[in-house]
Amino acid sequence: MNTLLRIAIQKSGRLQEGSLELLKESGLSFSNGKDQLKTQARNFPVEVLFLRDDDIPQYVEDKVADVGLVGENVFAEKKKKNQIVKRLDFAKCRLSIAIPRSETYGGIASLHGKNIATSYPNIVKDFLQKHNITAGIHEISGSVEIAPGIGLADAICDIVSTGSTLLGNGLKEVETVMQSEAVIIANPELGPEKQKILDKLLFRIEAVKKAKNNKYILMNCPNESIEKITTVIPGMKSPTIIPLGRPGWSSLHSVVDENDFWEKIDLLRECGAEGILVIPIEKMIV
Ligand code: ATP
Ligand code: MG
Structure with a gap:
């Protein structure tokens, strides 16, 4: 089989x-x-x-x-x-401790002796221990954010992404316990056979992940700025440069990281780049 x-x-x-x-x-x-x-x-x-x-x-x-x-x-x-x-790189969120908005937060030591409701008792236990805090942990499996409102706990530790759920329940975030994705x-x-299949799959996933984090970029630029542009967007090895019919100009193709995309575009325009096109990449194997 x-x-x-x-x-x-x-x-x-x-x-x-x-x-x-x-x-x-x-x-x-x-x-x-x-x-x-x-x-x-x-x-x-x-x-x-x-x-x-x-x-x-x-x-x-x-x-x-x-x-x-x-x-x-x-x-x-x-x-x-x-x-x-x-x-x-997806389902990014954090686990945070939150307390009622009406209370002033006196730092991590003020959690001492409090009751914290959470679905993550082990993570909270480790966090409290790391900070030398003794507090009660009340494990509940869902709707954690309503616990303070119904008198079940003084604070909660739960997943936060935008914070709107906390706000809606009259809570404020006071400590980040961990980041998650x-x-x-x-x-x-x-075993070797399954490991081989996993390695093959991880290789493909890495190509998909890289592609999502990068964009293919094309532009026209004056030849004298090619060197400078190459330092701004070095590409995977170096940019592809193709001479244009317009004397003294080239078409330059490269790859740019999604995260500093806008900053790089500004720099490229300062270097005299024109007709900049940015195209999504489907897979990227380096
Ligand atoms: P299950 O029924 O499978 O137990 P669940 O209700 O425990 O599901 P979900 O709410 O679907 O879990 O969340 C699954 C995971 O998605 C969480 O463990 C967390 O890592 C992440 N996550 C949860 N909420 C958010 C959010 N608001 N933004 C981003 N990621 C989130
Ligand atoms: Mg679950």
């Missing part, structure tokens, strides 16, 4: 769509993912299991799945022997 790498992803929720999209962009094709408990890729030795995200670290440790796609927060909370093998975790003892 041919070896399949079993990948656990969230059945429904914030990670589900991004996880499936990532696998599809990595070239894996599935018949109809959503309503099944598992599905096999048509063109790659992978089987996908759809599970609750909280259960994924345990399943990966028990080798029911080989690999899992979870939020780093869930990985950190469950404390299993799995390893993070790739960070995925979607990650791929793997059982550390996969």
Whole structure:
């Protein structure tokens, strides 16, 4: 029987769509993912299991799945022997401590003796210990943000992205406990065949991730500024330079990082670049 790498992803929720999209962009094709408990890729030795995200670290440790796609927060909370093998740049959020807006915050020491409601008791315990704080931890599985309002706790520790949920519940964020993003975790003892499939998949995922973080850029520029422009956008090795019919001008092609994109555009215009075109990249292999 041919070896399949079993990948656990969230059945429904914030990670589900991004996880499936990532696998599809990595070239894996599935018949109809959503309503099944598992599905096999048509063109790659992978089987996908759809599970609750909280259960994924345990399943990966028990080798029911080989690999899992979870939020780093869930990985950190469950404390299993799995390893993070790739960070995925989506589902970015943070775990924070929040208190009622009406209270003044007297620094981390003011959490001493308080009751904190959370779905992440292990992470909160480690955080408090690190700061030498003794506080009660009240574990609840959902709707954590209403706990102070109903007298269940003095503070909460929960996922925050924009902060609007906190605001809506009369809370304010006072400490960041950890930053999180979607990650791929793997059982550390996969064996050579599964490891080979995983390496192949990770290579593709890296190409997709790089492509998302970069743009292909083309522009016309005067020949005397080519050297300067090359220092601004060095590209993967060096830019491609093609002479134009217009004397003294060239077309220059390169790759630019999404994060400092606007800053680079300003610099390029200062160098005399014209007709700048920016194009998304689908895959990028360096
Ligand atoms: P399940 O039913 O599978 O247990 P859940 O309700 O625990 O799902 P979701 O709310 O779908 O989980 O969140 C899954 C993960 O997505 C979280 O563990 C976190 O890493 C990330 N996440 C949650 N909320 C946000 C947010 N507002 N912005 C970005 N990422 C988020
Ligand atoms: Mg969950």
